[in-house]
Amino acid sequence: MAKLTAKERMQISRHPMVEQDPVERSHNFKEVNLGYTAEMAIEEAQRCIQCPKPTCTMGCPVSINIKGFINLVAEGDFSGAVKIIKIDNALPAICGRVCPQEEQCEQSCVLTTKYKPVAIGYLERFVADYERENGQVAIPETKASTGKRIAIVGSGPAGLSCANDLIQWGHQVTVFEALHELGGVLVYGIPEFRLPKEIVRQEINNLKTMGVEFQTDIVIGRTITIDELLEEEGYDAVFVGVGAGLPWFMGIPGENLVGVYTANEFLTRVNLMKAYQFPDYDSPILDCRDKNVAVFGGGNTAMDAVRTSLRLGAKNAYIVYRRSEKEMPARVEEVKHAKEEGVQFKILTNPVEFIGDEDQWLKAMKCIKMELGEPDDSGRRRPVPIAGSEYITEIDIAIIAIGNGSNPLIKQTTPEIEIGKRGTIIVDPETMETSKKGVFAGGDIVTGGATVILAMGAGRTAAKAIHEYVMTKPS
Amino acid sequence: MHKILEARFLAENIKLFRIEAPRIARKRKAGQFVIVRLDEHGERIPLTIADSDTGAGTITIIVQGVGKTTKALNMKERGDSIMDVVGPLGMPSHIDKFGNVVCIGGGVGTAIALPTATALKKAENYVITINGARSKNLVILENEMKAVSDESYVTTDDGSYGFHGFVTQKLQQLIDNGKKIDFVLAIGPIPMMKAVADVTRAYKIKTVVSLNPIMVDGTGMCGGCRVIVDGVSKFACVDGPEFDAHVVDFKNLADRNKMYTKNERVSLKHFEHNCRLDKKINEIKTMND
Numbered sequence: 001m002a003k004l005t006a007k008e009r010m011q012i013s014r015h016p017m018v019e020q021d022p023v024e025r026s027h028n029f030k031e032v033n034l035g036y037t038a039e040m041a042i043e044e045a046q047r048c049i050q051c052p053k054p055t056c057t058m059g060c061p062v063s064i065n066i067k068g069f070i071n072l073v074a075e076g077d078f079s080g081a082v083k084i085i086k087i088d089n090a091l092p093a094i095c096g097r098v099c100p101q102e103e104q105c106e107q108s109c110v111l112t113t114k115y116k117p118v119a120i121g122y123l124e125r126f127v128a129d130y131e132r133e134n135g136q137v138a139i140p141e142t143k144a145s146t147g148k149r150i151a152i153v154g155s156g157p158a159g160l161s162c163a164n165d166l167i168q169w170g171h172q173v174t175v176f177e178a179l180h181e182l183g184g185v186l187v188y189g190i191p192e193f194r195l196p197k198e199i200v201r202q203e204i205n206n207l208k209t210m211g212v213e214f215q216t217d218i219v220i221g222r223t224i225t226i227d228e229l230l231e232e233e234g235y236d237a238v239f240v241g242v243g244a245g246l247p248w249f250m251g252i253p254g255e256n257l258v259g260v261y262t263a264n265e266f267l268t269r270v271n272l273m274k275a276y277q278f279p280d281y282d283s284p285i286l287d288c289r290d291k292n293v294a295v296f297g298g299g300n301t302a303m304d305a306v307r308t309s310l311r312l313g314a315k316n317a318y319i320v321y322r323r324s325e326k327e328m329p330a331r332v333e334e335v336k337h338a339k340e341e342g343v344q345f346k347i348l349t350n351p352v353e354f355i356g357d358e359d360q361w362l363k364a365m366k367c368i369k370m371e372l373g374e375p376d377d378s379g380r381r382r383p384v385p386i387a388g389s390e391y392i393t394e395i396d397i398a399i400i401a402i403g404n405g406s407n408p409l410i411k412q413t414t415p416e417i418e419i420g421k422r423g424t425i426i427v428d429p430e431t432m433e434t435s436k437k438g439v440f441a442g443g444d445i446v447t448g449g450a451t452v453i454l455a456m457g458a459g460r461t462a463a464k465a466i467h468e469y470v471m472t473k474p475s
Numbered sequence: 476m477h478k479i480l481e482a483r484f485l486a487e488n489i490k491l492f493r494i495e496a497p498r499i500a501r502k503r504k505a506g507q508f509v510i511v512r513l514d515e516h517g518e519r520i521p522l523t524i525a526d527s528d529t530g531a532g533t534i535t536i537i538v539q540g541v542g543k544t545t546k547a548l549n550m551k552e553r554g555d556s557i558m559d560v561v562g563p564l565g566m567p568s569h570i571d572k573f574g575n576v577v578c579i580g581g582g583v584g585t586a587i588a589l590p591t592a593t594a595l596k597k598a599e600n601y602v603i604t605i606n607g608a609r610s611k612n613l614v615i616l617e618n619e620m621k622a623v624s625d626e627s628y629v630t631t632d633d634g635s636y637g638f639h640g641f642v643t644q645k646l647q648q649l650i651d652n653g654k655k656i657d658f659v660l661a662i663g664p665i666p667m668m669k670a671v672a673d674v675t676r677a678y679k680i681k682t683v684v685s686l687n688p689i690m691v692d693g694t695g696m697c698g699g700c701r702v703i704v705d706g707v708s709k710f711a712c713v714d715g716p717e718f719d720a721h722v723v724d725f726k727n728l729a730d731r732n733k734m735y736t737k738n739e740r741v742s743l744k745h746f747e748h749n750c751r752l753d754k755k756i757n758e759i760k761t762m763n764d
């Protein structure tokens with residue numbers, strides 16, 4: 001095929017994602033996005049003008065060679081493309097699905113100003129799926145054993161990416177996970193319809209093949225402490241990637257009524273415990289069928305919860321958010337999908353009270369209307385209540401999705417690890433080393449609730465520093 | 476997988492298991508619990524560690540069959556396994572030399588109170604135990620409780636054994652007889668714990684209860700186990716399960732524990748149906764053999 005000119009490239013319009021029909025998908029848990037065909041991927045890749053100074057890469061937190069991989073996609077060399085991505089990102093099938101591309105790589109694409117950006121995320125996803133579905137996933141070689149042992153606490157994206165690098169450099173790696181399943185938020189938080197669990201499982205299986213040992217049902221701080229890992233169990237270093245798993249509440253009356261969930265509980269019951277298959281699976285969830293469900297918050301977690309409630313049969317599913325839609329931290333695609341599926345958005349609205357019946361079952365919420373005032377610390381305009389605008393809406397189930405703080409377990413049992421004001425672990429940003437020698441940390445436990453790709457990036461930065469630390473440490 | 480090394484009924488519907496869990500055995504302290512999941516489709520349920528043997532690497536749990544999971548567990552025998560056992564979870568009991576302490580166990584609550592009573596005895600308290608049950612055949616751990624007590628009583632609601640009446644009546648009697656009581660631990664059904672709190676509140680006797688809200692992860696991640704203590708939300712799995720009885724909102728706990736009553740009935744029916752099917756299939760199999 002003849003090379004296209006830049007002009008010709010720019011005339012191709014961005015290929016939309018192939019999606020399940022909104023009405024149909026709002027009743028099933030199958031993945032919403034169906035992915036590109038090979039032809040679509042090649043055409044989309046041809047839109048990239050192969051900038052001499054590719055700005056896209058600057059927008060990617062792990063600096064993937066985007067230009068390089070897209071060039072190979074355009075040539076139809078999908079396996080070659082995925083190899084380029086994997087130099088910097090071990091989990092492209094996951095990031096291609098869940099990264100907020102519109103704020104990262106795609107925002108930084110030169111085409112963004114005049115045209116639509118190259119669909120970098122969709123292409124990343126396509127090549128990773130292609131590789132997996134064609135059984136071409138190559139297991140990277142591991143170097144000769146160094147005899148060093150490293151313990152990783154938590155099996156979320158931070159822990160997994162740290163393990164991925166360390167095992168390749170010849171270290172012995174054990175991942176300890178508190179839950180019975182591996183993957184962190186990727187399995188208990190993000191729903192099947194956005195990230196099929198099979199993909200996460202396969203990535204973890206690859207790590208197992210490479211020799212990473214996984215131990216589930218181990219709560220570090222309770223079953224074993226970090227000190228014991230270092231002093232009794234003979235680990236040379238520890239990486240802490242325990243995430244931000246302590247749900248926040250709004251502090252309004254009625255939050256303990258029956259029917260008020262945190263998003264963590266609601267999503268864990270559905271995703272991890274498979275409550276949507278009750279009674280074949282034992283864990284129950286309140287029946288959402290024909291119920292009014294309100295979800296509080298505007299992030300990915302809120303969108304996941306509200307769309308899950310629709311799939312469980314909710315009659316009315318509301319997002320209640322105190323700022324305007326522009327300020328919503330959720331990925332643009334999730335907001336769009338939620339709307340298409342019939343989620344009703346109550347923006348500039350803040351709940352002030354949950355109202356229950358005599359048996360303490362939730363019956364309604366009292367909300368107040370908000371307007372946007374001056375910008376606050378986050379640079380977003382601060383919502384202020386409009387006096388006298390309270391109103392009551394009947395709801396049966398409420399789901400609080402306003403974010404997570406840090407779990408205090410590690411801090412309580414390893415006081416030497418210095419903690420910041422909001423309970424996050426303080427690290428040297430260059431090495432991710434904590435104030436305790438030989439202990440490194442990364443991901444949500446350091447940044448507070450952030451993104452998969454940032455957690456992965458932190459895991460890799462830490463891996464590099466851990467490698468140096470254990471190789472130079474006198475034993 | 477955690478192998479069951481010993482399994483025996485202590486009373487109708489209440490079964491003791493000794494299971495392999497070396498790491499938990501080494502770590503656990505009185506008052507802590509494990510979360511178990513029987514199999515791939517199972518729910519995660521909390522159970523108190525009644526005892527442990529570091530040398531043998533085992534922990535003991537005592538289980539009352541009340542619904543699907545506990546009934547399925549109680550059908551397990553020696554040699555069977557439990558898929559997941561995680562722990563020890565929760566804060567250990569606060570053990571101190573209080574002086575005269577009364578440890579009250581109601582029903583399977585006795586199994587939960589026993590390890591803490593043992594620890595209190597070790598800490599040189601004068602330990603009085605009150606072991607309550609509805610009826611004689613439901614009394615458990617009588618000898619074990621006696622062994623760690625300076626004084627021990629059994630009460631039955633129907634008077635079929637020991638003191639005729641509720642544990643609170645026995646407690647009131649002790650108080651009325653002028654016994655100086657410095658600390659009370661009460662573990663059992665919510666109405667019992669509330670009643671004990673009501674008795675001791677009047678005398679300003681420090682009282683601790685172990686709360687049993689519905690849990691999922693047991694690590695502080697889901698917030699499902701929150702209870703109201705002194706007007707503040709606490710997570711029982713990480714802040715508890717033991718709390719100051721005089722400031723616990725028992726009504727909220729009782730109401731929240733009824734959250735899944737409907738689902739639980741469905742689950743149990745589904746289970747019993749499958750059990751009957753299994754039995755039928757086995758019967759047919761034996762007929763054909």
Ligand SMILES: Cc1cc2nc3c(=O)[nH]c(=O)nc-3n(C[C@H](O)[C@H](O)[C@H](O)COP(=O)(O)OP(=O)(O)OC[C@H]3O[C@@H](n4cnc5c(N)ncnc54)[C@H](O)[C@@H]3O)c2cc1C
Nearest residue numbers: 154156157158178184185220243300443444450451452455
């Ligand atoms: C519902 C939801 C949707 C999201 N959607 C997106 C999205 O679309 N895009 C995006 O980029 N980001 C999204 N995020 C954020 C993203 O998932 C997180 O930023 C990321 O998972 C953080 O990774 P982590 O490895 O730091 O921690 P986690 O993924 O939280 O993993 C931590 C792991 O550590 C385990 N653990 C905790 N304590 C202990 C202990 N003491 N001992 C042993 N193990 C322990 C936990 O059980 C967990 O498995 C979402 C988050 C949620 C909750």
Ligand SMILES: Cc1cc2nc3c(=O)[nH]c(=O)nc-3n(C[C@H](O)[C@H](O)[C@H](O)COP(=O)(O)OP(=O)(O)OC[C@H]3O[C@@H](n4cnc5c(N)ncnc54)[C@H](O)[C@@H]3O)c2cc1C
Nearest residue numbers: 520521522523538539542543544545687688689690732739
């Ligand atoms: C810290 C703690 C320690 C406990 N220790 C013991 C013990 O040593 N021995 C014992 O027999 N029981 C103990 N329990 C209670 C035990 O967990 C429940 O009886 C069990 O979960 C019931 O499950 P099921 O499926 O058999 O019954 P279901 O029919 O599902 O439920 C019956 C009742 O049990 C409670 N329950 C249901 N699911 C859960 C859950 N996931 N977590 C907590 N409670 C639930 C609810 O109040 C429900 O109404 C303890 C509970 C807690 C919180």
Ligand code: SF4
Nearest residue numbers: 060095099104105121
């Ligand atoms: S990892 Fe995320 S930000 Fe980086 S290129 Fe891929 S989709 Fe974009």
Ligand code: SF4
Nearest residue numbers: 048049051056109110
């Ligand atoms: S900035 Fe956009 S057009 Fe330029 S190389 Fe990157 S993806 Fe291609």
Ligand code: FES
Nearest residue numbers: 691693697698712
């Ligand atoms: S059980 Fe989930 S926070 Fe306690």
